[in-house]
Amino acid sequence: MNGTGHNPPRMLERIFRPKIILLAVLAGAGLLACFAGQFGRYYTGLLTKVGINIILAVSLNLINGYTGQFSLGHAGFMGVGAYTAAAITLFIGPNLLPVAGAAYYHWAAWGLFGAALLAGGLAAAVAGVVVGLPSLRLKGDYLAIATLGFGEIFRVIFCNIKSLGGGLGLNGIPRYTNLFWVYVTAAVCIYVVVAMVHSTYGRGFLAVRDDEVAAEAMGLNPTRYKMAAFVTGAFFAGIAGGLYGHDIRAIDPNGFGFMRSFDIVVMVILGGMGNTPGVIAAAIVLTLLPEWLRPVAEYRMVIYSLLLIVLMLTRPQGLFTWRRKWKQV
Amino acid sequence: METGLSMAATPTTPPLLRLEDCTLRFGGLTAVSGLTAEIGETDLVGLIGPNGAGKTTVFNLITGVYRPAAGRIEFGGQSIAGKKPCQITARGIARTFQNIRLFGSLNVFDNVRVAFHLHLWQGLGHAVWRGPGFLREEKEIAGQVMEMLEIFQLQKYRDAPAAGLPYGEQRRLEIARALATRPKLLLLDEPAAGMNPTEKAELMKLIRFVEEKYKIAVLLVEHDMQVVMGICRRIIVLDYGVKIAEGTPEEVRANPKVIEAYLGRPAA
Numbered sequence: 001m002n003g004t005g006h007n008p009p010r011m012l013e014r015i016f017r018p019k020i021i022l023l024a025v026l027a028g029a030g031l032l033a034c035f036a037g038q039f040g041r042y043y044t045g046l047l048t049k050v051g052i053n054i055i056l057a058v059s060l061n062l063i064n065g066y067t068g069q070f071s072l073g074h075a076g077f078m079g080v081g082a083y084t085a086a087a088i089t090l091f092i093g094p095n096l097l098p099v100a101g102a103a104y105y106h107w108a109a110w111g112l113f114g115a116a117l118l119a120g121g122l123a124a125a126v127a128g129v130v131v132g133l134p135s136l137r138l139k140g141d142y143l144a145i146a147t148l149g150f151g152e153i154f155r156v157i158f159c160n161i162k163s164l165g166g167g168l169g170l171n172g173i174p175r176y177t178n179l180f181w182v183y184v185t186a187a188v189c190i191y192v193v194v195a196m197v198h199s200t201y202g203r204g205f206l207a208v209r210d211d212e213v214a215a216e217a218m219g220l221n222p223t224r225y226k227m228a229a230f231v232t233g234a235f236f237a238g239i240a241g242g243l244y245g246h247d248i249r250a251i252d253p254n255g256f257g258f259m260r261s262f263d264i265v266v267m268v269i270l271g272g273m274g275n276t277p278g279v280i281a282a283a284i285v286l287t288l289l290p291e292w293l294r295p296v297a298e299y300r301m302v303i304y305s306l307l308l309i310v311l312m313l314t315r316p317q318g319l320f321t322w323r324r325k326w327k328q329v
Numbered sequence: 330m331e332t333g334l335s336m337a338a339t340p341t342t343p344p345l346l347r348l349e350d351c352t353l354r355f356g357g358l359t360a361v362s363g364l365t366a367e368i369g370e371t372d373l374v375g376l377i378g379p380n381g382a383g384k385t386t387v388f389n390l391i392t393g394v395y396r397p398a399a400g401r402i403e404f405g406g407q408s409i410a411g412k413k414p415c416q417i418t419a420r421g422i423a424r425t426f427q428n429i430r431l432f433g434s435l436n437v438f439d440n441v442r443v444a445f446h447l448h449l450w451q452g453l454g455h456a457v458w459r460g461p462g463f464l465r466e467e468k469e470i471a472g473q474v475m476e477m478l479e480i481f482q483l484q485k486y487r488d489a490p491a492a493g494l495p496y497g498e499q500r501r502l503e504i505a506r507a508l509a510t511r512p513k514l515l516l517l518d519e520p521a522a523g524m525n526p527t528e529k530a531e532l533m534k535l536i537r538f539v540e541e542k543y544k545i546a547v548l549l550v551e552h553d554m555q556v557v558m559g560i561c562r563r564i565i566v567l568d569y570g571v572k573i574a575e576g577t578p579e580e581v582r583a584n585p586k587v588i589e590a591y592l593g594r595p596a597a
Contacts, residue, residue: 019459191457192457195456195457195459196453196456196457198456199451199453199455199456199463199467200442200443200445200446200449200451200466200467200470201446201449201451201452201453201455201456202453202456203435203439203442203443204443204446206432206434206435206439207432207435207443209434210431210432210433210434210435211430211431211432211433213394213414213426213430214426214430214431214432215432215443216413216414216415216418217392217414217415217418217423217424217426217430217507218418218423218443218444218446218447218506218507218510219415219418219419219444219446219447219510220415220443220446221413221415222415228453
């Protein structure tokens, strides 16, 4: 590349960007956590919601946006993570924490929560394998319907497990989630997705999306890429579920139905499929929008829905996607 | 290509690709019937035939899109029938498509970069960790991609989305992408389709160049007789899925069966 007279490819600059993003968001998370006490209950709760939705949207964007596999079952994975994490802190926590003693109680709780979140993520990833193996053979609408079906199956399973509270769900989950946990997870999630996609290996996700037949002819194994996207996406959705459960302190199966999946899909579409900054922005806007519309009370959801329709009509490529002009040289 | 004629002799080493009695049926239609053919290590073979003769189907058989109902396909002495397309590419067969299939939203650089997939050391874990090995490999690949783009005179389009390229450049990019997988055999499916005479002449030069520089075998399906007769050392003629002739361009041109397949039987 030396001496040939052209600029180094843009790719080389991109290599260093994900780490910068990670550092920036980590710093932001630290700052947020420092000032969390001054926000008050309402704003802390809102920021937590925003952060969790960012994790959900960015992880779904890997599946729907970058890899082009339209999944409508993301809330199902979130549910698996939420239930797993909550079960660990509720059933194992009371037996484990007193052992640590009063002096280390705080640290033990932290460790327990971290382990619970990780377990939730891993459980969701396993669920991702179980769902992905049969359904990723399907394409387009059929895949969407299959994942929708699996999402509902998870919901019905939760409804029928007595030890997990059945239809009433789990109550009294300790409030371990704070802004620090949420935004650190969000930072890691964003970093992992961006870093994966910005590599020669990871360009395969986009190649599979653009043309599966051509990708296969270039020696890529589309199934492997789809599974990687699905499992990674499910993992982060599971962690987001754990954070969600330990924030609102009560979870029930209906919180993880297809309406929830749909909310996340809307964020991805509105942000622009495969456009991570756009999807983050959409997650923020769509979480805050219903709050801003609170003054108009009962018309709130009507206006929210109308806004979505208008946005889809005027900016179908995504609210935050400025399509680069095809460069004709 | 007078010089090409002398090289058309049958290879003494086992052939690179061998089709033996291959048959493929779609329901009641026999698309390819009992096809036997060989391609040597530095062969430049043309596969021609009237519309619907089964030329692209033969490509799809070789690249694993279809599995033959009967017969054997051997590449480098090993059977590849029934293997997945990506496994066959890994063994050294790369292809282009009749209707160009680039990764439209990816830029030109990334289109070629993706094709290095088979020779990567890195995986997703390395991509997340971004250690020195990963960065070194990315730098190396960037250099190789740019080299490739320069050979194919595509470097000025580097950052343009592939879907926005002019037609001739898209065809060239597809060949560059296929070569980036480092194949032993390159299959070109109607590379001259939709090209004007100047572009065709350039394409012929390019195919000859690729064959010489990379020392690989080339099999091309083509409708344009000028291109086929101009560059191929050997030609296989298909009609209704059956091989009706094989030989040098001169032999094929003079073959009455070929004339009949293309023009019909002479009036009595």
